[in-house]
Amino acid sequence: MRTSRKLTHYLMAVFAVAMMSMAALAADPGNSLPRTSEASDQKAGSLLVYTHYQSSDINVAARDTKINITNTNDSNPIIVHFFFVSGCSVADFKTELTANQTYSFLTSDVDPGSAGYIIAIAENYLGVPIHFNYLIGDLYTKNTGTSTAAYQANLGAIAFAAEWDQFASNPRTIEVDSGNRLLGTQIPAWTNSTTQTTDTTVTARFSGSTNSGGTAVTGANIGYNRLPSVLALSNIPSRANLDRTLLTVITPTGSLLTGMGSVGTTFGLLFDDAEQSQSFQMSFACNDTDHLQPLSNTRPRTVPRFESVIPAGRTGWMKLWASSTLGILGSMIVHNQQARSGFEGGHNLHHLTLSVAGATSSGTATYNSVTVPVFPFTGN
Numbered sequence: 001m002r003t004s005r006k007l008t009h010y011l012m013a014v015f016a017v018a019m020m021s022m023a024a025l026a027a028d029p030g031n032s033l034p035r036t037s038e039a040s041d042q043k044a045g046s047l048l049v050y051t052h053y054q055s056s057d058i059n060v061a062a063r064d065t066k067i068n069i070t071n072t073n074d075s076n077p078i079i080v081h082f083f084f085v086s087g088c089s090v091a092d093f094k095t096e097l098t099a100n101q102t103y104s105f106l107t108s109d110v111d112p113g114s115a116g117y118i119i120a121i122a123e124n125y126l127g128v129p130i131h132f133n134y135l136i137g138d139l140y141t142k143n144t145g146t147s148t149a150a151y152q153a154n155l156g157a158i159a160f161a162a163e164w165d166q167f168a169s170n171p172r173t174i175e176v177d178s179g180n181r182l183l184g185t186q187i188p189a190w191t192n193s194t195t196q197t198t199d200t201t202v203t204a205r206f207s208g209s210t211n212s213g214g215t216a217v218t219g220a221n222i223g224y225n226r227l228p229s230v231l232a233l234s235n236i237p238s239r240a241n242l243d244r245t246l247l248t249v250i251t252p253t254g255s256l257l258t259g260m261g262s263v264g265t266t267f268g269l270l271f272d273d274a275e276q277s278q279s280f281q282m283s284f285a286c287n288d289t290d291h292l293q294p295l296s297n298t299r300p301r302t303v304p305r306f307e308s309v310i311p312a313g314r315t316g317w318m319k320l321w322a323s324s325t326l327g328i329l330g331s332m333i334v335h336n337q338q339a340r341s342g343f344e345g346g347h348n349l350h351h352l353t354l355s356v357a358g359a360t361s362s363g364t365a366t367y368n369s370v371t372v373p374v375f376p377f378t379g380n
Helices: 004-024
Strands: 047-054 063-069 079-086 089-095 103-106 115-123 134-143 151-156 158-160 201-205 227-238 243-250 266-274 275-282 315-321 331-337 344-348 350-354 369-373
Touching: 004 350, 047 134, 047 151, 047 243, 063 079, 115 134, 134 158, 134 275, 151 331, 227 243, 227 331, 243 275, 275 315
Parallel strands: 151 344
Antiparallel strands: 047 063, 047 115, 047 158, 063 103, 063 134, 079 089, 079 115, 134 151, 201 369, 227 315, 227 350, 243 331, 266 275, 266 315, 331 344
């Protein structure tokens, strides 16, 4: 009788393990987010933007950033191309993530003494961007060099899904039986090229698959989700309480081969908590010293001044934009000048509107885009 009970318990344990294994291999419950869902730090994508990083080449314990990325696909590995944009110039490296792998690194190890933002793109082994909406990521950044400017924050990576048809060709990156590498579903701008054997770059557009007017984006113009046009900072604290708000605004457009673009001058509105607003202009250049700009009486310059709009014990908010056609991203970090006093942290800026396609003199639509260098992966 005891032997029978032991055998029964053993068989039940084996059955439970088998069921858990089957559950682990099954598809995740619920419906997948559609690839047309707009860019967000709460979803997976084929292109990630980390809006801020910093590192020291002298005291990494005081100033550094930890970058995290995860491949959520349970059967396909992926090559990820990281681009570090600092002062408009670009440095890069590639790595490969196996299925379900997460990976972290310190920017002080790969790009010490720099500050800027990072773009991570899913590629095939030839270096061509592909449809792989399975990447998620975030960053932890800290700056504790002085007690009056000490802060740390966690910022999610903003994910842009590839909107070209994921079933146009074999979406796999590796052949199951042989282990041979496959091309995946390449970006249409590359596959439509007539000289792709000699091309060294490809244009990746932030165009989505539908224009703002509802017409379909077709052919080589189909790209990633659209960039936002108007950004908002919520709940800005008063400087009178020694709270400081740091702001970064970027545009992930330009060339990752020859140099990225600059946001330039933005226009915005600063609101107090009684709904009154003051307009301002504020510029953001690639070569801004620390990539994070503190909000003050001079930035943005308003009438009345910033500290009068948001006095002691009060809060405010603001929104800003460069134009309807230029796509921008940003983040805010809040800290108190009395270290570890009050609240601190950060988040990406809210996306209020989406950028629209511009037009050339001939009437051809132009989209926010980034030029991506194409060269093979030389890893394993």
